[in-house]
Amino acid sequence: MNLVLWLAAWLVSMRLTAATPTAAPATGSVIVAYVVSGSEVMPDPQLMTHINYAFGHVSKTFDGVDIDNGGRLRKIVELKRVKPSLKVVLSVGGWTSGRFSEMAADASLRRAFAKDCSRKVKEYGLDGIDIDWEYPTSSAAGISSSPADTDNFTLLMRDLRAALGKGKLLTLATVCDARFIDFPAILPYIDFVNVMAYDMGRAPRLHSGLYPSERTGRFTSSQAVEAHLKAGVPASRLVLGMPFYGRGGAQYADFSDFKDVGFDQSFRELWDETAKVPYLADSVGTVVIGFENPRSLQYKCRYILQRGLLGGMYWEYSCDSPDRQLSRTVYEALVERKPFVDERRHVLVLTEGEGRTKAFSDAALKWLVEESAVQCLQLQVLGSAGLRACPSLLEQADLVIQLEAMTAGVEEVVEHYRQTGRGGWIGFCRSPQREGPDEAGQDNGGKAGKAVECQVSVAQDKHPVVQDVPAVFGLPGGWMADTGPLPSATKVWAYMRNHSERQAEGQSATGAPAVWTDGRTAVKHVGLAIDGQPQVWQNKHFTRLLHNAIRWALAAE
Numbered sequence: 001m002n003l004v005l006w007l008a009a010w011l012v013s014m015r016l017t018a019a020t021p022t023a024a025p026a027t028g029s030v031i032v033a034y035v036v037s038g039s040e041v042m043p044d045p046q047l048m049t050h051i052n053y054a055f056g057h058v059s060k061t062f063d064g065v066d067i068d069n070g071g072r073l074r075k076i077v078e079l080k081r082v083k084p085s086l087k088v089v090l091s092v093g094g095w096t097s098g099r100f101s102e103m104a105a106d107a108s109l110r111r112a113f114a115k116d117c118s119r120k121v122k123e124y125g126l127d128g129i130d131i132d133w134e135y136p137t138s139s140a141a142g143i144s145s146s147p148a149d150t151d152n153f154t155l156l157m158r159d160l161r162a163a164l165g166k167g168k169l170l171t172l173a174t175v176c177d178a179r180f181i182d183f184p185a186i187l188p189y190i191d192f193v194n195v196m197a198y199d200m201g202r203a204p205r206l207h208s209g210l211y212p213s214e215r216t217g218r219f220t221s222s223q224a225v226e227a228h229l230k231a232g233v234p235a236s237r238l239v240l241g242m243p244f245y246g247r248g249g250a251q252y253a254d255f256s257d258f259k260d261v262g263f264d265q266s267f268r269e270l271w272d273e274t275a276k277v278p279y280l281a282d283s284v285g286t287v288v289i290g291f292e293n294p295r296s297l298q299y300k301c302r303y304i305l306q307r308g309l310l311g312g313m314y315w316e317y318s319c320d321s322p323d324r325q326l327s328r329t330v331y332e333a334l335v336e337r338k339p340f341v342d343e344r345r346h347v348l349v350l351t352e353g354e355g356r357t358k359a360f361s362d363a364a365l366k367w368l369v370e371e372s373a374v375q376c377l378q379l380q381v382l383g384s385a386g387l388r389a390c391p392s393l394l395e396q397a398d399l400v401i402q403l404e405a406m407t408a409g410v411e412e413v414v415e416h417y418r419q420t421g422r423g424g425w426i427g428f429c430r431s432p433q434r435e436g437p438d439e440a441g442q443d444n445g446g447k448a449g450k451a452v453e454c455q456v457s458v459a460q461d462k463h464p465v466v467q468d469v470p471a472v473f474g475l476p477g478g479w480m481a482d483t484g485p486l487p488s489a490t491k492v493w494a495y496m497r498n499h500s501e502r503q504a505e506g507q508s509a510t511g512a513p514a515v516w517t518d519g520r521t522a523v524k525h526v527g528l529a530i531d532g533q534p535q536v537w538q539n540k541h542f543t544r545l546l547h548n549a550i551r552w553a554l555a556a557e
Contacts, residue, residue, distance in 0.1 A: 028335030029304065030239055030311030032171075032194060033327065034091065035076060037068035041318040042075070045083040047331045051076055052130050052171075052194075054316070056092040056120070058099035063112035065092055065120055077125050089169055090120060093132030098143030100133045104152035114156070114163035121168060128169025129160060130194070135180040154185040161189035173241075176200050176224035178231040193233055194313045196241045197221040203249030206290035208242070209275030210299055215287055216275050221300060225307060235308045242300055242312055244319035244326050246291030251282060253289075257319035258326055261291045262468070268540060269547070271373045276300075278374070283538075294329040295376070298340045301333035344378040345554055348397035350414070351404055352383050357430060361403045363534035367543060368401070375550055384410045399424040399553050400523075418521045424553025425523040426546075429481040430531050454478040454532070456496050456514055456541070463493045464552040465515060465526060465545065473541040478532035480512050489519040494545070496530065515545060524553045 033048040036055075043051060053073050056065045067073060067090065080086050093100065103109045117129045134141045136149035146152075160170055173194045174181060183193075198208040201217015209216035212223065219227075221240060228238055246256045252267070262269060267280040267288050276299040279290045292300075304312050312330055320326045332338040349368060351361045365381065372379050382393065384407040394400060394417040402425070406414060418425055454475045458466045480496050490513075497511030518525040526549040536542050 028337065029309075030192070031330055031334055032239055032311065032313035034314065034316040036316050036318065037072055039318040043079070043317045044324065044327070045079040045086045047324065047327045049085070049311070049335070050087040050089060050127075051079070052089050052091040052313075054091045055094045055097060055132070056090050057094075057097050058092070058103050058113065059116075060099070062099055062103040062106070062109045064116035065090075065113065067120065067124075070124070073124055080125070087127040087169060088125075089128045089130045089171065090117075090124070090126055091130040091132050091173070092117070093134060093173075095134050095141050096143065097132070097134070098141075100136070100156075101144045101146050101149050101152075104136075104156045105146060105148060107155075110152075110156055110159050111163075114159040117160060118163040118165075118168075121164065126168075128171065128191075129164065130169075130171045130173065131156070131160070132173040134173075135175055137180055150180060150182055153180075154182055157186045157189040171239075174228070176219045176227070178224070178227040178233075181231075183228070184232040187232070187237070190237075192237045192239050192310050193228065194239045194241055195224050195228055196315075197224040198241060198243035198315070199247065200224075201290075202247040202254065203252060203279075203289050204287040206272065206275055206277055206279060206287060207247035208290065208292060209272065209277050210296070210303060211275055213272050213274035215272050215279070215290075220275065222303065225303075225309070236310055238309045239311045239313045240300065240304050240309055242297060242314045242330070243292060244314050244316060246289045248289035249287075251286075251288040252280065256289060256291070258291060258293070259319065259321045261289060266540065268543065269374055270370065271295075271376075273373055292326065294325050295342065297326055297329045298333055298342070301330060302340050304334065305337075342376060344376050345398040346396060347372070347377045347379050347399045347401060347550075348393055349379055349381045350383070350387065350400065350402045350406060351381060352406070353381075357404045359534045360430075360532065360536075363537040364403050367537045367546075371543075371547065371550065374547070375554070377550075387413065394421065397423055399426070399550065401550075402427040404428060404430045418523055418525060421523045423523055424550075425521065425525045426549050426553055427525070427527050428531070429483050429527065429529045454480065454496055454498050454530075455511070456494055456530075457511060458494050459492065461493075463491070463517065464555075465517070465548045466493045467548055469494075469541055469544050469548070473539075475530070475532070475536055475539055475542055477535040478530055478539075478542070480514070481529040481531040483513055483527075483529045486513055486516060487518070487520060490516045490527070491519065492516045515549075526553055 031048045032050040032052055033043055034052045034054050035043050053076055056067045059066050077088050103113050136153045137145050137147060139145040164170055169191050171192050173196055176197050200219040201207045205217040206215050207217055209220045210222055212220050244258050246261050248254050248256060267282055269278055270281050271278050277296040278293050279287045282288050312334055353361060368379060387410050391413045456475055457472050458469050492513045494515035495511035496514035514529050516527045
């Protein structure tokens with residue numbers, strides 16, 4: 001090999017060596033957490049490998065970088081004392097952050113900017129720079145742009161790498177469809193690419209679906225990865241972005257942190273089985289906000305591992321719940337490699353499906369079928385005859401929901417399970433002698449007079465079963481069932497009384513017990529004395545009670 005060919009080969013090898021990611025931990029994957037300057041929430045360094053501090057900006061003179069809240073950045077860097085392996089990177093840019101185009105177009109300004117980035121890295125003890133230019137050649141964010149931006153972006157990455165040296169990180173954030181950047185040209189200079197696989201739609205479209213569905217927006221996470229692979233980025237250099245916030249539309253706030261989603265009583269949580277993400281929907285099933293939860297993030301993390309990506313990124317840490325449900329999920333999946341099994345819990349629904357109670361039970365089953373997608377349930381519906389033939393089905397269930405009274409022989413089997421079983425139990429007390437109000441509003445049961453609507457009151461001492469349920473709500477079409485005296489071991493969480501011409505005999509001002517837990521049983525037991533017409537299953541507060549009861553009864557102690 002002559003000297004010229006040898007030298008060319010050596011230069012290529014050096015460029016590829018400089019591009020080899022220096023940030024992958026010894027075990028597990030990269031987890032990049034964006035942390036914003038305006039928050040007071042301090043991140044838990046044990047739940048991430050990298051922190052991208054947002055933001056720095058191109059200075060007004062185009063030759064340097066200004067940092068938002070430098071005092072907070074210093075506090076973030078101090079976390080490296082707790083976790084020495086933690087990498088802290090300054091992210092420069094963000095939506096509406098401009099002056100990139102002018103700076104990158106001028107060689108002297110570009111080099112001065114790169115030199116100042118290097119100076120800031122040394123001054124603050126950082127591990128590198130992340131460039132979040134949104135986006136070269138585009139003025140969508142209200143910033144200046146030029147057709148030459150893509151080529152100048154490559155030159156900017158070259159100059160930044162030269163100023164930072166090989167030992168520091170140089171990363172970038174990119175739009176989901178991989179436009180605006182010449183990836184093969186910048187690969188020799190960068191460590192990895194953070195793909196912003198979110199904001200890909202807004203309600204009534206899902207903004208961060210993993211796979212395409214009828215509800216997803218213009219792009220999905222899997223499509224974003226494929227676009228970057230097609231653009232020339234190796235999977236080992238891709239970090240998939242995940243949002244810790246939701247995107248609403250006309251009926252919900254456009255941006256809502258995960259910790260705030262769902263507190264509005266007007267909507268119901270559903271699950272898109274194809275896109276693998278949750279959403280809130282209105283009464284006709286229209287998406288009002290799409291968001292992420294631990295289950296959807298587990299699917300995304302599994303996808304990251306299956307596709308051999310470098311890791312995951314999220315925007316941003318303070319959007320998470322106080323108990324860090326999302327950030328813990330990502331860490332356990334990508335670093336600890338905790339196995340993900342989206343296991344469907346076996347729920348046995350006991351109902352006779354006939355007689356006066358049929359309409360109520362049919363409406364309950366319809367609701368349970370929809371709820372099974374939300375809480376990952378496998379339903380099995382059984383009557384007395386089936387349970388009599390195979391009582392062992394009780395022992396195989398994770399949860400039993402009894403919609404109505406069973407025959408006497410089966411009740412003995414049911415009671416035995418309640419006292420010795422391993423799972424959860426939700427039981428309705430029903431009033432077969434009552435027909436409810438007739439068209440004139442006259443209660444045929446003869447006890448409570450004219451029952452137009454029931455009122456449910458929640459106890460002040462809150463329990464997970466009544467979480468996010470109003471203190472008082474009306475239940476049209478509902479009425480009380482006769483429970484008889486409850487044992488002292490029960491704890492009542494909600495009361496109920498009829499709106500009637502006269503108060504029911506023996507009924508207190510608070511009302512009769514409507515929802516309780518029974519501490520005498522081996523199973524986690526929720527009792528309900530709420531009866532009524534099928535329309536009660538359209539009441540959002542009533543179904544929230546059932547949603548909570550299922551979740552609590554299935555939760556491990």
